[in-house]
Amino acid sequence: MNLKSALVLAALAMLLSCPLPGRAEGSRIFLVSHAGAGDPFWKIEFRGAMDAAKMCAAQLTILAPDIPNDIVRQTELLEQAIAAAPDGIATTISHPTALTSKLRLARERGIPVVAFNALPHDVDRLRTPFLAYIGMNDHSAGEAAARRALASGRLRTRVAVAVQQPGLTGLTSRLNGLRNIFEEQGIIVDALDVTSDPDVARQVVTDHLRLRPDTSGLICLGPIGTHALAPLVKKRGSALYFASFDITPLTVQLIREGTMDFTVDQQPYMQGFMSVMLLDLAARYALTPADIDTGVGIVDAENVETVRALARENVR
Template sequence: MMVVGCGMDRSSRIAEDRPLRLAFITCAVDAKFFEPVKKGMRDASEMMGVQADFLGTEGVDIPVQVEMVRQAARDGYDGIALNIIDPEAFDDVVQEAIDRGVPVVGFNVDDHASPNARLCSVNQRLYEAGRTLASTLLPEIPEEAHVLMTMHDEGVSALEDRLRGLQDVLRAKGVRWTVIVTGNDSAKGAERIAEALRQHGDVRFVLGTGQSDTEAAGLALEKHLPGRGYWSAGFDLSDTTLRLVKAGVIRCTVDQQPYIQGFYPVVQLALYCRYQIQPSDIDAGAAIIDRDNVDAVIRLTQEGYR
């Protein structure tokens, strides 16, 4: 039995006994954040009977990531899941892949600011997630407070969108902010945050936008300012972040459910390639994790699902 190949204009057909080959292409490929994404990808690949490879750059390097998309299409991958960390840089290469009959879906970060031929995306609604976190914290932040805001990298639209969401809500109370870039090493980031807090003596709250800087903020407060009325909050899950949530150092963190960001793109690409079932956008959510529910989430992270 033969099944239809991926592209609508693709004349080739894919034999049922030849597994589909899918490529996930991301930045910071070895970052701990992507472990649940990889598990979701592997679980869905087994369920759907496909082969999926998790590829990417070691750090944020957009030109190299763009070229990896181009190379994956040349290498005969049947579908691509792409972490679209820049709203414009991937537009042309995604169109090139589509024109070659290779469908592209987004995962983790979508392109929402410019035309893009990708078929759909599975990701958190990032600006809205920033607003969700700020709205949760708003009653605890005084009028006209000075807040430290952190990003672990520059030039990542996901972090910029969350930051903008935070700021748009906090602006209503006249909150001021100082923004710093911490880097992806949470231990080094903790020292940068501690130094920033020393420079800005009126700051008592640190709000992160990503995994490593959220973890870094908690480590900075735990090491340098314990029991002095400081707290932080931010995004994503790690063992350290969850430990600090349980300890009350990090007030809360927002989970974007990375497992489904690996799982659903495999299902979508497989169904599209085999049966031309059109993929659709999926919101990965913005669940607040605090001391009330952290124990259950810790168990699920140990199992690789959160």
């Protein structure tokens, strides 16, 4: 977390520790995501949201599909949240069009909505209405990751990218960002649908490496792929360059031991925390939520110790 972000959080904490006029009880906020706590990444998002709700005495309800990236179910859950007429809703926009009608319904009913974590790269805010986005620019993150990987000097000819949830807007944007930079340098990008099943992931990548022995690197777009594929990468030793997105205790360990070069940090705790905070401030003081870029951070051997303990606590 940078100094500016820390100051913002400190200011909010001071504000919310003061007596609050005009409300006899906490605000009611719903958080709707496309994935749940079964994914290690989402434990951090939800921890941030719950900590914020506790700090501002908000009533927080978290809704997520049992199957990750079940867009139909997420749409139903968003409709359920709207029907509850809360003071605000935070939702991922995990599909370019599937949630549009529900977001318009929320606007018609006067329910403030902020988007967090996942957003189409070229979203039209007039067509798909929301007040603010709290999250990382995934396209820029993909480009930054590609540049950092190229700087290692270990990539040649071909790179495999493990996509655990094909079609998810954020992952698509990351993949496109990676392609932009790698293909400019003449490196072929092979996107592999590794699913959320670890056994399937390992088989898909094993088959690909056999068919494409000129593959010099593997980049995972999230922790599900990283956790599944780390044993395979370890077996190959230093022959296969390895990088990822997002932080978990395992990615920290992989970086510390030299198996992984780096991971991209989007500060999911801040995404969950600030989504709830902004909606609570809107409910209390009629303040309009504003975009917050949670950044494209690179965690590698030089700074991994700063996040090691916090990763175990589901904060980083």
